[in-house]
Amino acid sequence: MSRGIVAVGLSHHTAPVELRERLAVPSDSVPGLLGDLRTTGLGQEALLLSTCNRVELYAVTANSHDGEAIATWLAERSGLVPRRTLPHLYRHSGDAAVRHLFRVTSSLDSMVLGEPQIVGQVREAYRLAQETKAAGPVLHRVMDRALSVAKRVRSETRIAREAVSIGRAGVELASQVLGGLKSKSAMLVGAGEHGRIVARSLLDYGLTELVVANRTFSRGAEVARDFGASAIPFEEVSRYLDRVDIVLTSTSAGRILLDRGALQAVARRRRFKSLVLIDLSVPRNIDPAVDDVDGLFRFDIDDLRQVADSGKVAREAAAVDAERIVAEEAQEFWRWLEQAELHARIGSMSRKAEQIRLAELKRASSMMDRLSPEDRKTVEAMTRSIVKKLLHEPIRSSRLLAAEGDHHGLDVLFNALGGDLPPVEDD
Amino acid sequence: MDRALLLVALACYLAPLLGRDGARMRVLAARWWVPAGILLHIQGLLLVVWAEGLSMGSMTEGLGFTALVLVLAREWFARRPRMALLRRILLALTCVLLAFAAFAPRSVGAGQASSPFFLLHIGLVLTGFAGFALTFSMSSLYLVVRRRLKQKRLDDLGRLPSLASLDALILRTMLFGFVTLTAGIAVGMAWSMNRTGRLLPGDVTSVLTMAVWLWYLVGLSARVAVGWRGRVVALFGVAGFVVFMLIAGLSFAVSGWHGAGS
Numbered sequence: 001m002s003r004g005i006v007a008v009g010l011s012h013h014t015a016p017v018e019l020r021e022r023l024a025v026p027s028d029s030v031p032g033l034l035g036d037l038r039t040t041g042l043g044q045e046a047l048l049l050s051t052c053n054r055v056e057l058y059a060v061t062a063n064s065h066d067g068e069a070i071a072t073w074l075a076e077r078s079g080l081v082p083r084r085t086l087p088h089l090y091r092h093s094g095d096a097a098v099r100h101l102f103r104v105t106s107s108l109d110s111m112v113l114g115e116p117q118i119v120g121q122v123r124e125a126y127r128l129a130q131e132t133k134a135a136g137p138v139l140h141r142v143m144d145r146a147l148s149v150a151k152r153v154r155s156e157t158r159i160a161r162e163a164v165s166i167g168r169a170g171v172e173l174a175s176q177v178l179g180g181l182k183s184k185s186a187m188l189v190g191a192g193e194h195g196r197i198v199a200r201s202l203l204d205y206g207l208t209e210l211v212v213a214n215r216t217f218s219r220g221a222e223v224a225r226d227f228g229a230s231a232i233p234f235e236e237v238s239r240y241l242d243r244v245d246i247v248l249t250s251t252s253a254g255r256i257l258l259d260r261g262a263l264q265a266v267a268r269r270r271r272f273k274s275l276v277l278i279d280l281s282v283p284r285n286i287d288p289a290v291d292d293v294d295g296l297f298r299f300d301i302d303d304l305r306q307v308a309d310s311g312k313v314a315r316e317a318a319a320v321d322a323e324r325i326v327a328e329e330a331q332e333f334w335r336w337l338e339q340a341e342l343h344a345r346i347g348s349m350s351r352k353a354e355q356i357r358l359a360e361l362k363r364a365s366s367m368m369d370r371l372s373p374e375d376r377k378t379v380e381a382m383t384r385s386i387v388k389k390l391l392h393e394p395i396r397s398s399r400l401l402a403a404e405g406d407h408h409g410l411d412v413l414f415n416a417l418g419g420d421l422p423p424v425e426d427d
Numbered sequence: 428m429d430r431a432l433l434l435v436a437l438a439c440y441l442a443p444l445l446g447r448d449g450a451r452m453r454v455l456a457a458r459w460w461v462p463a464g465i466l467l468h469i470q471g472l473l474l475v476v477w478a479e480g481l482s483m484g485s486m487t488e489g490l491g492f493t494a495l496v497l498v499l500a501r502e503w504f505a506r507r508p509r510m511a512l513l514r515r516i517l518l519a520l521t522c523v524l525l526a527f528a529a530f531a532p533r534s535v536g537a538g539q540a541s542s543p544f545f546l547l548h549i550g551l552v553l554t555g556f557a558g559f560a561l562t563f564s565m566s567s568l569y570l571v572v573r574r575r576l577k578q579k580r581l582d583d584l585g586r587l588p589s590l591a592s593l594d595a596l597i598l599r600t601m602l603f604g605f606v607t608l609t610a611g612i613a614v615g616m617a618w619s620m621n622r623t624g625r626l627l628p629g630d631v632t633s634v635l636t637m638a639v640w641l642w643y644l645v646g647l648s649a650r651v652a653v654g655w656r657g658r659v660v661a662l663f664g665v666a667g668f669v670v671f672m673l674i675a676g677l678s679f680a681v682s683g684w685h686g687a688g689s
Contacts, residue, residue, distance in 0.1 A: 176584050177576065179591030271654040274590060294658050297576055306581040 006067040007097040009056030015088040015371045025050040034134035040274035047129040053111045060138045067091035099330035100410045105146040106153040113315040114159035114309040136232030149329045160317040167201030167352040169307035174276045185209035186246035191223045194280035195250020241266045244275045249285035260289040267295040355389045432471030433529040439464025483648030491527035494555035497521045509588045515563045544618035558604025566664030569593040642667045
């Protein structure tokens with residue numbers, strides 16, 4: 001059963017932002033996707049992690065080969081041509097999938113090594129899976145473990161302390177264009193997490209004025225209050241483009257909000273005074289075609305990664321320790337999961353044998369009724385002992401096979417003894 | 428001897444480029460050879476003036492003077508790590524101008540040398556051109572940094588100046604060049620009026636100088652009055668200087684300053 005854990009997805013390592021935004025799933029569509037996956041029978045349990053940098057589907061499947069089918073399904077569901085998309089999708093199964101999840105949660109696979117946002121994003125993905133009842137006993141276990149591994153990595157290594165945040169990267173880019181942030185103003189469009197992080201960094205580095213625009217005004221006002229900024233109605237965004245020096249977009253609109261034509265007009269009105277556009281949304285909100293417009297400097301999440309990577313050496317040194325912890329934890333978890341699976345299969349087999357014993361005793365009830373209570377007890381003890389002795393050798397063999405990691409041998413053994421077994425029960 | 432000194436100065440400027448980055452020899456060379464080069468450069472220029480007369484009117488003197496301003500500007504930026512690329516651009520321009528100065532034909536602005544007005548005129552005009560040479564360097568760097576940002580080559584941004592600071596430097600150097608050139612032209616006109624009764628001699632040099640003045644006037648108007656900035660102004664700075672150098676070189680080769688060349 002546990003060998004059916006698969007992780008299928010793509011990330012900034014394997015796919016450009018154009019493809020990531022096509023595959024990205026807004027949080028309100030996640031329940032639908034998880035439901036569809038379970039309906040198709042490809043996954044018994046499922047969890048979707050969709051961030052700016054990755055889209056990953058973790059599923060508990062009937063067998064470890066289902067990763068390929070899930071990858072194709074995911075591409076087709078997003079309206080992509082599988083033949084072109086599949087080369088960008090990775091598939092991990094079994095212990096590799098568990099290790100991958102631990103690495104992702106511990107920020108070892110992040111765009112900015114050690115960045116803290118990913119833990120919150122994984123937690124949110126898990127919450128959605130729980131709410132939609134897509135997470136079962138195996139995912140509960142693996143997610144709990146993944147979150148505690150991330151905590152251990154952060155407390156036992158310097159990876160988090162050495163991280164150059166996305167926020168700082170945003171400051172660097174804005175400063176490279178504008179020279180400094182003093183007497184500069186910015187507009188935050190949307191209330192996404194990355195946007196708020198960069199806005200906070202800009203304020204920390206001397207930004208004078210910040211305005212927040214959000215589709216839901218009350219939410220924008222709430223974010224603005226946190227920053228000591230002012231909120232503006234979403235309809236005012238285009239007017240403020242003429243006034244501010246930096247625009248941050250971090251929405252879940254899933255489409256272009258600021259197109260080339262509108263921004264070109266803004267650049268003209270500004271007489272080509274530099275305007276820094278930092279698009280932290282995936283799918284992007286700012287038309288990449290503005291790159292050839294004078295006075296506009298657009299950066300997306302991949303560009304911030306480039307800047308953040310500049311402090312990578314120190315973090316990579318810390319990451320060596322973090323990788324060791326992850327490997328250790330993944331191995332331990334996998335061992336636990338295999339043991340849990342073995343116990344479940346043994347338990348299932350024992351229950352089946354007990355059912356057979358009781359059924360046989362029931363069949364012989366007319367004969368048993370004639371026996372004295374002492375004799376009846378003796379017969380029951382004898383049948384129990386026979387079952388126990390019969391099961392002793394298969395159980396011993398199964399433990400040996402599990403210790404040797406012989407999964408095929410285990411399958412053969414249990415199938416010979418009882419065929420398909422019920423799923424693992426949470427203990 | 429005078430030309431040889433200019434070439435030795437050129438070699439001194441290039442010396443710190445030898446050896447690998449951070450090598451002790453290279454650090455020492457940067458500390459001693461460049462100042463030594465500047466001294467030799469000044470000495471060479473003085474010898475040129477001695478040999479060709481105190482005219483400031485020869486190509487060697489003009490280019491040598493502009494190169495000196497550039498190398499001094501380069502030293503001005505020596506302690507600013509983000510200006511490393513600008514220093515390279517200034518060094519390259521210095522070397523080109525100095526090499527031309529060293530190999531330019533000898534010429535004397537004989538009859539005009541005696542007038543202090545003429546000396547002031549040429550001095551101011553050359554200082555103005557040196558300002559435009561600086562504008563050219565800043566503008567080139569602006570275009571390089573802008574291109575890197577647009578192409579998303581963001582790996583070592585910390586080593587480059589910000590676009591805003593370059594934009595400000597472009598404006599300052601352009602203003603400096605324009606004001607000194609305007610003053611130089613005014614002095615030249617007064618001198619010409621006094622001497623010939625005409626505001627402009629009407630030769631290639633005066634027409635070219637006025638064209639350069641007009642070019643930068645347009646550039647400055649676009650920047651200051653209209654408010655345009657960034658790439659357009661940088662392109663003005665680069666194109667103006669390149670075209671000027673090409674035409675000036677050709678016209679000087681044919682007629683010398685105000686027809687007083689070889």
